[in-house]
Amino acid sequence: MKSYGKYWFLVMLLLFMSCVDNLLVTSQIASPMLALAASLTASLVGWAWLVKSIQKDRNQISACLRNPELLRTELKRKNFFGNLLEEAIQKIEESDTELVSTTQVKTMLKARLNSLAKKETLMESVLNHLPTGVLVFDAQHALEYSNQAATPFLIPEADRNLDTSDSSLALSKALRNEVVIPEIAGLLKKTIERKDATSSRRCEFALTGLDFDSHFRAIATNLFDENQALLGTVIVVENIGEENNEKERHAEFVSSVAHELKTPMAGIKAYVEMLLDGDCEPDEAEELYGFINEQIDRLTRLVNSMLNLARIESGVVEIKRHDCELNDILKSASDVISPNATEKDITFTAELSELYLPVYVDKDMLGQAIINLLSNAVKYTPHGHEVRLRSRMEDNTAVIEVRDTGMGIPENSLPHIFDRFYRVPENNRSAAGTGLGLALVHFIVTNVHNGSISVQSVVNEGTCFTVTIPLGHKDHKKKKALASPVTV
Numbered sequence: 001m002k003s004y005g006k007y008w009f010l011v012m013l014l015l016f017m018s019c020v021d022n023l024l025v026t027s028q029i030a031s032p033m034l035a036l037a038a039s040l041t042a043s044l045v046g047w048a049w050l051v052k053s054i055q056k057d058r059n060q061i062s063a064c065l066r067n068p069e070l071l072r073t074e075l076k077r078k079n080f081f082g083n084l085l086e087e088a089i090q091k092i093e094e095s096d097t098e099l100v101s102t103t104q105v106k107t108m109l110k111a112r113l114n115s116l117a118k119k120e121t122l123m124e125s126v127l128n129h130l131p132t133g134v135l136v137f138d139a140q141h142a143l144e145y146s147n148q149a150a151t152p153f154l155i156p157e158a159d160r161n162l163d164t165s166d167s168s169l170a171l172s173k174a175l176r177n178e179v180v181i182p183e184i185a186g187l188l189k190k191t192i193e194r195k196d197a198t199s200s201r202r203c204e205f206a207l208t209g210l211d212f213d214s215h216f217r218a219i220a221t222n223l224f225d226e227n228q229a230l231l232g233t234v235i236v237v238e239n240i241g242e243e244n245n246e247k248e249r250h251a252e253f254v255s256s257v258a259h260e261l262k263t264p265m266a267g268i269k270a271y272v273e274m275l276l277d278g279d280c281e282p283d284e285a286e287e288l289y290g291f292i293n294e295q296i297d298r299l300t301r302l303v304n305s306m307l308n309l310a311r312i313e314s315g316v317v318e319i320k321r322h323d324c325e326l327n328d329i330l331k332s333a334s335d336v337i338s339p340n341a342t343e344k345d346i347t348f349t350a351e352l353s354e355l356y357l358p359v360y361v362d363k364d365m366l367g368q369a370i371i372n373l374l375s376n377a378v379k380y381t382p383h384g385h386e387v388r389l390r391s392r393m394e395d396n397t398a399v400i401e402v403r404d405t406g407m408g409i410p411e412n413s414l415p416h417i418f419d420r421f422y423r424v425p426e427n428n429r430s431a432a433g434t435g436l437g438l439a440l441v442h443f444i445v446t447n448v449h450n451g452s453i454s455v456q457s458v459v460n461e462g463t464c465f466t467v468t469i470p471l472g473h474k475d476h477k478k479k480k481a482l483a484s485p486v487t488v
Contacts, residue, residue: 133237135180137188139230143179152207153181153237181207184218184235191220191233199224204240214241261302264295271295302436309420309440312365312448319362319448323473326357326398330391333370337387340378347386348378357391357398358473361449366469369444372437373402373465380463381406393471397451400467409457417455418442445469 124147127134133150137143146154180188183205191201200221207214217240223231271288274280280288334350341348359366370389377387381404390401409417409424416422421435445451451469 131239133235135184135235135237136232137235138232141188141192141233144232150237153184155179155181184237187218187220188233188235191222192230195222195230214239215244216240261299264298264302268292268295306436309436309443312440312443319365321360321362321474323475324359324361324363326359326361326400326469327352327391329361329363329367330370330389330400333367333374334389336371337374337378340375341387344378344381345383346378346381348389349386350389351391352389353391353393355393357393358471359398359469360472360474361469365444365448369441369467370400370402372441373467376437377402377404377406377463377465380404394468396471397468398471400469401464402467403462403464405462408459408461409455409463410459414455414457418453 127147128149130147131149133153134145134147135143135150135153136145143154183203187201187203194201200219202217202219204215204217207216216237218235218237220233220235222233225231271292275285275288330350330352334348338348374387374389381387385405387405388401388403390399390403392399413422413424417424418438418441419435420439422439423435442453445453445467449469451467453468454466455463456466457463
């Protein structure tokens with residue numbers, strides 16, 4: 001880069017020459033004016049030359065600043081402007097590096113923020129879809145978060161009387177936690193007050209007055225940081241209504257089993273004592289032996305029924321579902337029941353659909369359920385009456401009907417007909433039973449085959465059990481076959 005010192009030197013030289021010329025012609029009248037004109041002319045020429053040179057170097061400097069690689073060798077000379085240019089380029093390069101680094105960090109932080117926002121949305125969505133209520137409190141007992149399932153445990157805002165104008169009053173009410181129901185507030189208070197003894201506490205309570213009445217179990221757990229400072233408390237509330245109902249059903253089941261076992265065992269014991277005393281005649285002894293044998297058979301049926309039901313419900317019995325034709329299963333069940341119906345002089349008719357009814361079922365289990373229904377129909381139908389087995393297609397389901405013209409079931413007994421050990425009091429003397437047959441049928445139809453079963457009955461007119469199961473094979477194969485009605 002050219003030095004600007006020479007420009008100033010030329011300007012000063014012109015001014016000096018102008019002054020000398022002025023001294024040489026002092027005798028002339030116009031010499032002062034000429035000297036001034038010459039000086040101004042020389043100054044203007046020198047100034048124009050200087051501006052043009054500076055403009056040229058400035059363009060070169062600007063180009064170098066925009067692209068330091070274009071810096072020419074002559075621009076790197078160690079003068080004032082060269083040093084300034086080199087330092088400026090260095091600063092710009094450092095700024096560019098910092099800018100790139102900052103941009104990269106900004107991009108990474110933005111991506112991280114978006115990822116955290118997505119995770120937060122995902123976690124909140126998961127918590128809101130949980131059937132379990134979740135409430136999170138900070139160290140000051142203030143509610144920080146609650147999911148949708150926890151809504152029944154919150155006090156509506158209209159019922160909250162929190163006066164925030166008075167800070168002491170607001171703090172006092174926050175400690176009492178008027179945001180949640182008293183059961184949750186009490187558990188929260190005990191959990192935090194006794195955090196040194198245990199970090200977790202639980203309680204059970206019932207809610208009434210809502211759309212549903214149920215029992216709940218709340219578990220409160222204190223949360224600590226790495227320095228064991230209290231961060232807050234999380235309370236998980238789960239509905240244990242079904243669990244309590246299951247416990248009640250289990251207690252009823254045990255009670256029923258004990259009662260069913262106790263009755264025949266008491267009879268057996270009484271008959272045995274009579275035989276041991278030797279007070280019975282041979283004919284009476286033979287009759288007692290017959291009674292004992294009947295009670296033992298009753299116990300055997302009871303035990304077998306309970307074992308079958310327990311094994312199926314617990315999954316011990318493997319469910320083997322296959323593509324089957326429903327009418328084939330019904331024909332097999334008819335063959336089993338026909339001799340019993342004939343023995344009681346009961347007309348048994350199987351009116352099976354002429355359509356092919358494809359089903360995906362456990363053939364043995366469903367067959368056993370149909371046999372149980374037919375057996376009950378024959379058992380509770382008087383001599384000379386009728387029992388019918390029907391099948392038909394209805395929308396996307398197969399419908400099975402077992403209809404009889406027997407004793408019928410009283411209306412007050414219909415809601416309990418599928419309960420374990422339940423037997424219609426009015427029909428107890430008509431036939432022996434354990435009260436588990438229909439419970440087993442209900443489980444096989446509803447739990448194993450995703451179907452439904454219902455009953456309609458009129459006393460002294462008859463009963464109709466209707467079983468509905470989904471139609472269709474698993475491999476979607478469709479067959480065409482005709483099944484003729486079977487009459488026995």
